[in-house]
Amino acid sequence: MGARVTMRDVAQAVGMSPMTVSRALRDDRTVNAKTRAKVRQVADDLGYVYDSTAQAFRTQKSGFVAVTLPSVNNANFAETFRALTNGLGESGLQLLLGSTNYRVEREEELVRQLLTRNPEALVLTGGHHTDETRKLVQGRDLPVIEMWDLPTDPLGHVVGFSNSDAMDHIVEHLAQTGRRKLAFVGASEGADMRGAVRRAGAVEAARARGLPAVAMIDAGPAPVSMRHGAAVIETMGREVAQYDALVCVSDPVAFGCLSAVQRMGLSVPDDLAITGFGHFEVAKVSNPRITTVDVQAEDIGRQVVSLLHGIFNEEIDAPVRIDVGSALVVGETS
């Protein structure tokens, strides 16, 4: 139990040099097949565990891909993360995950920390970063991918969709079905950038179609979820009936609103339309089903994976920009 078992120990046990052991364990075909088998056997017997730290140090390849997410407690981000884990795991890469809690300052701190681990690539969620983050990232010869957004001034590669376009789909749909007085339900100004872009998208889309100005319903600081949607509507009470449609920043918020609206005896979509964002499971299962936008979280993850493969195989040099798009999913709440 005392000292750890190293390659040197295994080498001594089989009566060969550490180098041969190193090669054998990596299945190097220049090592005799019998020797390889024997080394494997002895390593197992001794309970040898490979030291990735030492390897990472020596080869200067960490085997890590660093990823930042606003929150892991979000089915969509979790889905993207899953796709990344599975895809990169097959290439022997491990994910180093950090949560920004929807704050760019926290992101900066995280990136600083993640970079000390020598990741082979950095995957950031969103296109808004502090200047310091930009500096940190750009000084290094490190592939960077921003996802879930289409920034105008990208750090490197991009795999995402336009949040404002997606919002435009929603408003277009509402306008076509005769809704005019819209209210946007989202987080307070400030923290959540994607949320802010969606809000702006809704405002602009309404303006472009000659609808009245979009009212703002503040569900509190990001991240906002089901309970915040429900709470803000409960607080408003019947006043909410003055609107034709509640345009929510996400499906969970929409579900909270829906539930609260139903509890006060209003009918959706007869008295009021409600729309969400993200095509979460709850939108498909709720009663009525929520009209939303599918942003293909899993596809984003898969695209990032194949992009990274391209980068590691040196098939890609110039920055790539992939728009995975978004699609309106009409439910029963509009």
Added chain:
Amino acid sequence: MGARVTMRDVAQAVGMSPMTVSRALRDDRTVNAKTRAKVRQVADDLGYVYDSTAQAFRTQKSGFVAVTLPSVNNANFAETFRALTNGLGESGLQLLLGSTNYRVEREEELVRQLLTRNPEALVLTGGHHTDETRKLVQGRDLPVIEMWDLPTDPLGHVVGFSNSDAMDHIVEHLAQTGRRKLAFVGASEGADMRGAVRRAGAVEAARARGLPAVAMIDAGPAPVSMRHGAAVIETMGREVAQYDALVCVSDPVAFGCLSAVQRMGLSVPDDLAITGFGHFEVAKVSNPRITTVDVQAEDIGRQVVSLLHGIFNEEIDAPVRIDVGSALVVGETS
């Protein structure tokens, strides 16, 4: 942009030895305050980034805590994970996350991979593991914590609750409110161990109270969620009305069932009671609110953190077993 900046480079630039730089950057007070400031300054100017890999290698302390979760796409596990990240982040520890997809074989593979990174502790979700996993873990001088369960034969420390006790609370409540014909809705036999234990708990609790045998409704392979709950009930159709209560393996499944049951015109709880598990947000917001069991996901995370702190400060030697308990939350579906 070519070669990376190391401590040696910083040292050369300030005209001191690398050792002094090392000390200065770690805020060692034996280094003159002015020198420290200067070193900091120069390091910044050169764009120096600390190499944690080298540190981990030299000191044999990785700064990692390895964690396995069945899935990150589950609000409860995500919540525990968040608590771990925040709590351990304050001590400068980073989490290495792996998802087992609810399979012990995948867990084994993951543990093997995670161990090569020399984590300072290993946190596993659940108390069921392959023999190989047990061997891997026990051979080493590594703190192990199993969480979300109370295994009878623990690998080390434990922070969890009894899934069968929790299920007993539910069945007790249903029995008291006059429900007799129960059906358990969960994943197929096999993969998800916590689910299996809950099922067994429900069966046993019903038996102990002289209720008829619990029917089994198979919602498909783990992980099961909202849509699986809804789908299986839709497939059953009105047959579901033969039961007094649907005891679901989790809140999302319960919500799916609830939604499907409502769609076919049945009333909950009048025609049928529905219960969930885990006190997910959806249970609080749905309409009606779902009767469930609160398992305090965040508290589990916090307890694990303080346990780890105790271990690292060598205040703890013998294996610790913490039962965070679980509490019935009566909603409107029963």
Added chain:
DNA sequence: CCGCCAATTGTTATCGATAACATGATACCG
């Protein structure tokens, strides 16, 4: 039987930070 090639194994140096020990400079005491 010599020489050369292929197959297999070994030797040495190294990645960057830091623990342990050593050294030089300065202050302070009786």
Added chain:
DNA sequence: CGGTATCATGTTATCGATAACAATTGGCGG
């Protein structure tokens, strides 16, 4: 003013795996 404590910095060796190069063996053609 000698001697010792204190402060500030330097030297050396090291963590484990592996790239680059070196060496040994056996086989086979001529």
